[in-house]
Amino acid sequence: MPTDFATGLRCRVCGKLYPKGPTNFCTDDFGPLEVDYDYDAIRANISRDKIARRPKSMWRYGELLPVAGVPSVGPQVGGTPLIRADRLADALGVERLWIKNDAVNFPTLSFKDRVVSVALSKAREFGMRTVGCASTGNLANSVAAQAAQAGLETFILVPADLERAKIFGTAVYGAKVIGCTGTYDEVNRLCTQIALKYGWGFVNVNLRPFYAEGSKTMGYEIAEDLGWRFPQHVVCPMAGGALIGKIHKAFTELTRVGLVDQPVTTKMWGAQAAGCNPISDCVKSGRERHKPVRKPTTICKSLAIGDPADGYFAAKLMRDTGGWAEDVTDEEIVDGMLLLARTEGVFAETAGGTTVSVLRKLLEQGRIPRNEEIVICITGNGLKTQDAVFEAIEEPAVIKPTLAEFEALSGSLTAEPVLA
Amino acid sequence: MAIKVQVPTPMREAAGGNAEVAVAGATVKDALADLVRQYPALGSKLFDGGKVRPYVNIFVNDEDVRYLDDLDTKVTDGVVVALIPAVAGG
Ligand SMILES: [Zn+2]
Numbered sequence: 001m002p003t004d005f006a007t008g009l010r011c012r013v014c015g016k017l018y019p020k021g022p023t024n025f026c027t028d029d030f031g032p033l034e035v036d037y038d039y040d041a042i043r044a045n046i047s048r049d050k051i052a053r054r055p056k057s058m059w060r061y062g063e064l065l066p067v068a069g070v071p072s073v074g075p076q077v078g079g080t081p082l083i084r085a086d087r088l089a090d091a092l093g094v095e096r097l098w099i100k101n102d103a104v105n106f107p108t109l110s111f112k113d114r115v116v117s118v119a120l121s122k123a124r125e126f127g128m129r130t131v132g133c134a135s136t137g138n139l140a141n142s143v144a145a146q147a148a149q150a151g152l153e154t155f156i157l158v159p160a161d162l163e164r165a166k167i168f169g170t171a172v173y174g175a176k177v178i179g180c181t182g183t184y185d186e187v188n189r190l191c192t193q194i195a196l197k198y199g200w201g202f203v204n205v206n207l208r209p210f211y212a213e214g215s216k217t218m219g220y221e222i223a224e225d226l227g228w229r230f231p232q233h234v235v236c237p238m239a240g241g242a243l244i245g246k247i248h249k250a251f252t253e254l255t256r257v258g259l260v261d262q263p264v265t266t267k268m269w270g271a272q273a274a275g276c277n278p279i280s281d282c283v284k285s286g287r288e289r290h291k292p293v294r295k296p297t298t299i300c301k302s303l304a305i306g307d308p309a310d311g312y313f314a315a316k317l318m319r320d321t322g323g324w325a326e327d328v329t330d331e332e333i334v335d336g337m338l339l340l341a342r343t344e345g346v347f348a349e350t351a352g353g354t355t356v357s358v359l360r361k362l363l364e365q366g367r368i369p370r371n372e373e374i375v376i377c378i379t380g381n382g383l384k385t386q387d388a389v390f391e392a393i394e395e396p397a398v399i400k401p402t403l404a405e406f407e408a409l410s411g412s413l414t415a416e417p418v419l420a
Numbered sequence: 421m422a423i424k425v426q427v428p429t430p431m432r433e434a435a436g437g438n439a440e441v442a443v444a445g446a447t448v449k450d451a452l453a454d455l456v457r458q459y460p461a462l463g464s465k466l467f468d469g470g471k472v473r474p475y476v477n478i479f480v481n482d483e484d485v486r487y488l489d490d491l492d493t494k495v496t497d498g499v500v501v502a503l504i505p506a507v508a509g510g
Contacts, residue, residue, distance in 0.1 A: 027430045028465060030475035030505045192504055196429045294487050309506055
C-alpha cells in the first residue's frame with residue numbers, strides 16, 4: 001500500500017514551496033506549480049520486486065504518485081502494452097521500434113485516463129463535489145467516465161466544432177457538456193475564470209499539478225517493459241507540451257530512486273500538426289518561447305492547442321536532450337494512421353498518425369539514426385476520430401451471396417486457394 | 421468611466437482586496453503602470469525586469485494582447501483589461 005511521499009507543490013519558476021492543495025500557480029510570479037517529493041524516502045521504500053508483485057496498472061508506481069494508499073478513482077488505469085513493432089519498423093526502415101499503446105488504455109481509450117485518475121482521486125481527497133475540464137475531447141471523455149464512477153458532478157467545456165464521437169463519448173456518462181464557440185485556448189481561459197470564482201475541481205486548472213503527474217506513468221511503464229532501462233529515442237505527440245516532459249521526468253526519477261542503474265540519455269522528439277505547430281515552430285526557429293497560433297487548422301483536434309502552457313519547457317527539453325520537433329500536414333497525418341493500422345493493427349487517432357509521420361520525417365532528415373532504439377507514444381484511439389480517415393478508405397465491393405459472383409470478383413484478388 | 425482592470429483572486433490582496441481597479445491610460449502599458457502606481461505590491465507579481473512575467477496573460481475585451489499590439493494595444497474608457505494566469509492544456 002504506497003505512502004504519499006509528495007512534500008508539497010513547488011513553483012517551476014522561483015522554486016517556492018506551497019502546501020498540497022487545489023492550486024496550480026505561484027502567487028509571486030504566476031509560475032506553474034509541480035508536485036515535489038521526498039525522493040530519498042521513496043528510494044528507501046521502493047524496489048523492482050515490490051512493483052512486480054503489484055497489479056499491472058499505473059498505480060504499481062504509487063510511491064512516485066501524489067496519492068496515498070489505493071486511489072479512489074481509476075485503480076485499473078494504465079498498464080498498457082509496449083509492442084515490438086517489426087512490420088512498422090520495416091516500413092520505416094529502422095531496426096528496433098516499439099509502440100507504447102495507450103489507444104487501449106482503460107476506461108476511455110486514451111492516455112488521459114492516467115492523468116484523470118490522479119486528478120479525481122485528489123478532488124475527492126479535497127472534498128470537492130463538482131469537477132470539470134476544458135478539453136479537446138480525450139480529456140473530456142475520461143473526466144466524464146471517471147467522474148461517473150466516482151459519483152461527482154461534472155461540467156465539461158469543449159470547442160463546439162469537436163469530433164462528434166468525442167462529444168457523444170462525454171455526454172453518454174451523464175456529464176453536462178457545454179460547447180463553446182471559439183478555440184480551445186478560449187475555452188480554457190473560461191475554465192480558469194470559473195475555477196477561480198467557484199472553486200470547482202478543474203482537472204487541468206486547479207488540480208493540474210496532480211493531474212500532470214499521472215502522465216509520468218507512461219514513462220515508468222516504457223522503462224519497466226524494456227527491462228528497467230531507457231530507449232535511445234522517444235517520439236511523443238505534443239498538445240499542451242506536458243506529456244513529453246513528464247515521460248522524461250519519469251526516466252530521471254527512476255534513476256534517482258535507484259530502479260534503473262543507468263543515466264538518462266534518451267533524446268526526446270516532439271510531434272505536431274502543421275496546422276497548429278507552436279512548439280515545433282519554436283524548436284525549429286530557435287526561439288526561446290513559442291508564438292501562439294491563434295486559429296488552429298488541422299484534422300488533428302486533440303493536438304490543436306494554439307497556446308501550449310508547457311511549450312517553453314517542452315522546447316527546452318528537446319534542445320537539452322539532443323532531440324528536435326517536426327510537424328506534418330493533414331494528408332501525412334492520415335497516411336500515418338493508415339500505415340500504423342496496416343502494419344501493426346493499431347488504429348490510433350489523428351495524434352498517432354501525426355507521431356508516425358513525424359518519425360518518418362525525422363528519419364528522412366537523418367536526425368534519428370535508423371539503427372537505434374525508438375519508442376513512439378500512441379496516446380488515443382482511432383475509433384474517436386474516424387471522420388479523419390473515411391475518405392481514405394475504399395468502399396467494400398458488393399456482390400450477391402453466390403460462389404459464382406465471389407469468384408468473378410476474387411479473380412482479381414491474390415489470395416491463395418486452400419483446395420485445388 | 422475609466423479603464424477597468426480585472427484582478428485575479430490570488431492578486432487581490434495586493435490590490436487592496438479589489439476585484440476590479442479603475443485606471444487611466446492610452447495603452448495597456450499605461451494602464452498597468454497606473455495600476456502598479458495605485459498598488460505597488462502588484463509590481464513584482466506582474467513584471468520582472470520591466471517585462472510582463474511569462475505566466476501572466478493579458479486580455480483586452482476578451483482578446484489576448486499577443487494577437488493585438490501587445491503592451492502597445494490601445495485602450496479607451498470602458499475597456500476591460502483582464503489579468504489571467506496562463507493555464508495548461510487538456
Ligand atoms: Zn514562483
